[in-house]
Structures are given as C-alpha cells and as structure tokens.
Amino acid sequence: MSEKIPYKIYLSENELPTSWYNVRADMKNKPAPLLNPGTGKPCTAEELSHVFCDELVKQELDDTTANIPIPVEIREFYKMYRPAPLVRAYCLEKKLGTPAKIYYKFEGNNTSGSHKLNSAIAQAYYAKKQGLKGVTTETGAGQWGTALSMACSYFD
Numbered sequence: 001m002s003e004k005i006p007y008k009i010y011l012s013e014n015e016l017p018t019s020w021y022n023v024r025a026d027m028k029n030k031p032a033p034l035l036n037p038g039t040g041k042p043c044t045a046e047e048l049s050h051v052f053c054d055e056l057v058k059q060e061l062d063d064t065t066a067n068i069p070i071p072v073e074i075r076e077f078y079k080m081y082r083p084a085p086l087v088r089a090y091c092l093e094k095k096l097g098t099p100a101k102i103y104y105k106f107e108g109n110n111t112s113g114s115h116k117l118n119s120a121i122a123q124a125y126y127a128k129k130q131g132l133k134g135v136t137t138e139t140g141a142g143q144w145g146t147a148l149s150m151a152c153s154y155f156d
Contacts, residue, residue, distance in 0.1 A: 011083040025066035081110035112147035124151035
C-alpha cells in the first residue's frame with residue numbers, strides 16, 4: 001500500500017512566494033470588465049481611484065502581467081502567520097466520490113481569523129506609500145475591519 005498524503009502540508013518561511021499570481025494573464029477568455037453602476041460602461045482607472053489607491057487600481061486592471069512582485073515589507077508581515085497549511089480534503093473527496101485531489105488553505109492562524117488580512121496588509125501598504133492618511137471600510141461580521149485595523153496599525 002502506498003503512503004497516504006498527510007492532511008496538512010506546511011511550507012517553511014523561505015518557501016513563501018515572492019509574487020502574487022494574476023490568473024487573468026493566462027486566461028484565454030478574459031473576465032468581463034468591472035462596470036460603473038452609473039454608466040453601465042467599463043470602469044476607468046480614474047473612477048476606480050476614488051475607491052482604491054493607485055497601485056491597486058493598476059493591478060486590478062492588469063490583464064497581462066502574470067506575476068506581480070510582493071514588496072519585502074508585506075512579505076515580512078506575512079511571516080507572522082504564513083505560510084498557512086495546505087489541507088487535503090479527504091472527507092470531501094470521499095463524499096463526492098471523485099478521483100480529484102482537493103486541497104484548501106487554512107487561514108485561521110492569523111489575528112483576523114480569515115484570509116482577509118492577506119489583502120488588507122497590501123492595501124494599507126500601498127495606501128501609505130501613496131501618501132494617503134487613512135482608509136475606510138464597511139464590515140459585516142468584523143473580520144475585514146479587524147484585518148484592515150491590524151494592517152493599518154502595522155504601517156502606522
């Protein structure tokens with residue numbers, strides 16, 4: 001009998017990625033653009049700049065760059081709770097009766113208890129770099145607010 005793959009796979013800190021992967025760059029059929037709810041036309045960078053800082057607008061509209069470098073300051077922050085374990089979903093595979101191997105990332109090891117801190121830290125970093133003095137958010141259950149608060153605190 002072959003050895004079973006463990007439930008959790010852990011990477012070391014030196015295996016953390018150095019870039020974010022932009023799946024749109026490799027898609028043959030690109031997703032529809034974000035639409036301005038007032039005009040029904042694709043959002044422009046200027047329109048998005050009222051909601052996002054400039055670097056994130058650039059990334060949001062980028063359909064060609066496959067790998068976007070993660071700034072060192074963000075990678076250092078990620079080390080507090082990443083790499084998160086990759087978990088094999090054996091029970092789900094069995095329930096579905098599939099030969100596919102299904103994995104998910106467990107993101108509960110960070111202060112906000114969810115994946116939201118992964119993007120909140122980037123948003124706070126780029127906002128500060130642009131010279132913005134504050135950010136705001138709406139939140140339902142509080143995880144996003146907690147994540148953004150922690151990220152903003154980290155970057156003062």
